[in-house]
Amino acid sequence: MLWAALRLPAEATAPPTDALRGLSLWALQFTPRVALRDEAVVMELASSVRLFGGKRALRDRITAESKELGVVAVAWAPNSIAGLALARAGVESGFRPGLTEVLDRLPMQTLTAGRSHLVTLSQLGCQTLGDLRRLPRGGLVRRFDSSLLSALDQAYGLRPEAHEWLSLPDTFEARLELPFRVEVAPALLYGARRLLLQLCGWLAARHAGTTAIRLRWMHDAMRPRSADPGDELIVRTATATRDLEHLCRLLAENLAKITLQAPAGDLVLEALDVQPLDERSASLLPDVVHEGETLALVLERIAARLGPDKVLRPVLNADHRVEWMQHWQPASQPLPRRPLPATDLPQPTRLFPEPIRLAMSGPRPMYQGVLQLLTGPHRIEGGWWHRVEGEDGPCALQLQRDYWLALSPHAGALWVFQTRLDDEWAWYLHGTFA
Template identity: 55%
Template structure:
């Protein structure tokens, strides 16, 4: 006899007694998570998001509403009941029921084909890198989306503007734009503000005279980038010739010579190589 596995998963459970505390809903929710895990395994899928709902008892205050819901997201597709349950527990700990709940529902809202784990004697090696993502999603569930930030690569030749931080969900992949890299190696440490260097005999100095090893690599851009400083709009336009320089005491440095009229021919230190 063949069994037809449903295309979607949506199940409801009537609780044996009315529940007044949100964390107490986890006991019944675990039964539904076990059913969802079986459905996911049968369809060779992993959940990245599921919706948990509760319905208030009919004997409730008028302003309590019919119930509530939580959308739980995971960093990677999973079928693991313990993991799904821990995430739900983190969210329920922050919920206060407006009325006793009599029914709960569970629905798989986002699923993806799951990569089968290796049957190696060293299974942890197959999950390398997953621990960081799982830790971040636990923190996001506990403290909220605004408390977790991630770097975003920006399409900008100016290295100081080539990265920003966003509050996007940890489960969403980061899109990396394509743009032309500069020809010189990129520094490990970037100064918050370029440091103007002294010059002696038309040669920049930083802990001694600098020897220019590579360059110049010209970067121009930012005429479109405007910010307000002291109630005035300032354009962050740059025209710079970058060099890889060697200092007798500070090692390899990333320096540039300004080409704009205000600082023309002036030398600045912008980064260190660690």
């Protein structure tokens, strides 16, 4: 299990506010297993690692983007309770050197269930979770409520957790209270970017994009009588998108043309038009991981784009003659189901288009030195059924060869054969090994 705990400042989440809700919406783009736990959003990411480029890439992205949403600490652990405890203590990972060793050193206040018993536990000499874990379990249950021991076991992975997973809302509307009063419209982009980051996460979870967004701002309560309670700006795009930087640039250009009637203190962002986003790769070979296509579908689509004769794939034949063990066919055609020839002799990785006749040193063939025959002979006979047009009419490609695995002093392992049907026996080089 791989859990991430994203902790917001305690004052921003008691009671739960728009900041916690917005963070959870953003987190749903990575996994549907997102839950709220006190002042943090926790999410289970084990099944999402491969989809986002591995653990390191996923960690870097979550850490970087969550900071823009006000997250003060990110921790990784095998369960959510341990992750929250680590985030409160400022410890990033609970995997090294081990979860038990890391948790044993954490102070008592990092465990939510222990916060109401801090005075009593302190009088018992419990300053860390390790001190609490070493107390008799029966005494803990009798003296404190059962939730303390249950939470302790869950943190150490001795008892399963139960979560109430968050669901993705059908519409997007996010609110943000600005940390200061904004008097010029371009400065609204500071808070609007955080809302746009939440919007892009929500769109990614829905596999969708937007062509229209509305940014509303509320003026200060001490505004002049001539000023309206608030104002709004609608930004539209030509095509559906969820590109954060593109939306920020469009919003910045439009805000530069606006003059605020009074200082603004609150922002609200809405997605007006949401459309399914058909993501396509710009490369010739599509990204199978993100598009979810099999290799056969990819080859069929490329063949339709370039022509059936431009995309070929190798197909094995049920033929023991080396030259005809493989042929190329259009990728859109189905693969034939034929029994394949079996041999115990190693097969070359490179086969020459035409065999090269070798020089002889007495009875032994030569290629960059006299060859040493290692394994063989592997006799191949046949081909009477394979007829081609010759100068004198149709003729059969009848072969009789003895193949050997040979060793050259300078060229390494070679694939050679000796003819048996010719008037004069000869040796040929037919392939090499990588």
